[in-house]
Amino acid sequence: MKTITCYIDFISPYAYLAFEALPQSLEGVSHRVVYKPVLFAAMLKHNGQLGPAEIPGKREWTYRQVLWQAKQLGVAMDMPQSHPFNPLALLRLAVACSADGEPNRYVCETIFNHVWQGGAAADDAARLQTLTQQLAPQRAVDEPEVKNQLKANTEDAIARGVFGVPTFCVDDKVFWGLDALPMMRACIDADQWFDGPWQAAGQIRQGVIRQTA
Numbered sequence: 001m002k003t004i005t006c007y008i009d010f011i012s013p014y015a016y017l018a019f020e021a022l023p024q025s026l027e028g029v030s031h032r033v034v035y036k037p038v039l040f041a042a043m044l045k046h047n048g049q050l051g052p053a054e055i056p057g058k059r060e061w062t063y064r065q066v067l068w069q070a071k072q073l074g075v076a077m078d079m080p081q082s083h084p085f086n087p088l089a090l091l092r093l094a095v096a097c098s099a100d101g102e103p104n105r106y107v108c109e110t111i112f113n114h115v116w117q118g119g120a121a122a123d124d125a126a127r128l129q130t131l132t133q134q135l136a137p138q139r140a141v142d143e144p145e146v147k148n149q150l151k152a153n154t155e156d157a158i159a160r161g162v163f164g165v166p167t168f169c170v171d172d173k174v175f176w177g178l179d180a181l182p183m184m185r186a187c188i189d190a191d192q193w194f195d196g197p198w199q200a201a202g203q204i205r206q207g208v209i210r211q212t213a
Contacts, residue, residue, distance in 0.1 A: 001030045002188050005169040007157045008108065009040035010094075011087040013066035013077070015166040016116045018178040019108060020075045022168075025181040029188055035108050036101070037091045038154040040165050046158055053084045069178065078119040085123045090115070092146050093128075096137035101149030107135055173198075 006022070008015045022033070044051055052062045063079060070077035090111050094103040114131050115122040132141065139146055157167065161174050168175045168184050173194070175184040187194055 001032055002170060003032050003034060004184075005034045005036060007036050007038045007153075007162050007165055007167040007169070009038055009087055009165045010090045010111050010115050010122075011040060011084055012165045013062070013079075013116065014178050016077070016112045017066060017069055017073060017075060018166040018168075018181065019112055021073060021178065021181055025185050026188075029185075031188075033105070034102050035094075035105065036153045036157065037094045037103065037108075037150060038157045038162075038165065039088070039091060039150065042154045043158060043163055043165075047163055051084060077116050080115055081119065081121040081124075083122075085121070087122075089123065089128055089141070090131075091150055092141045093132055093135065093137060095150050095153070096139045096141045096143075096146045097135055099138060101146075101153055110135060 004026070006019075008019065010016075026033075040051065053059045063083075067077060067079070094107055094111055095101045097103045097107045111131070114127065120127060160169055162169070162176075164176050166177065168180065170184060170187055173187055175181075175187070
């Protein structure tokens with residue numbers, strides 16, 4: 001049985017689409033998926049980057065692309081009232097719904113739907129309260145252990161080489177993004193390509209290194 005560790009932040013439309021597409025990608029494979037909520041903003045800060053929704057031009061393209069991809073995948077998707085938003089409350093809620101900080105698929109799906117279906121504000125206090133009542137978390141969302149587990153999930157992801165969401169880790173390999181799902185499946189199926197080009201790509205020498213201000 002293969003274990004796939006899935007790092008997600010509910011703020012990401014790509015994470016939502018990949019979450020919906022994942023079961024089909026794993027059909028016929030004996031597997032276990034471990035969902036780990038992480039703070040995408042912390043990864044961006046670690047790498048000195050802006051998120052796609054913070055860059056003019058790329059922001060608009062991102063929204064258009066994900067809505068098109070949802071149409072192609074047959075996944076219901078509505079942009080929330082505003083984006084980006086602060087996802088901390090949703091991430092902590094997901095973590096609080098389990099004893100080990102690894103929520104099950106139902107919890108993740110419910111929170112993703114809260115954000116990406118209906119077009120309402122994802123961080124609205126009244127909606128968040130209703131969502132919390134629906135999920136009935138095992139622990140208080142604001143307790144220190146919950147906050148620490150979210151932080152630990154994020155640090156664990158960064159240590160494994162994760163730089164964005166969604167990311168799927170299989171053994172020592174990291175697969176980033178919705179479009180990496182076929183590649184991940186090929187790896188699980190022991191495609192021999194991973195014995196050659198995968199390893200060689202990691203040895204390419206970096207040429208020009210830009211200096212940041």
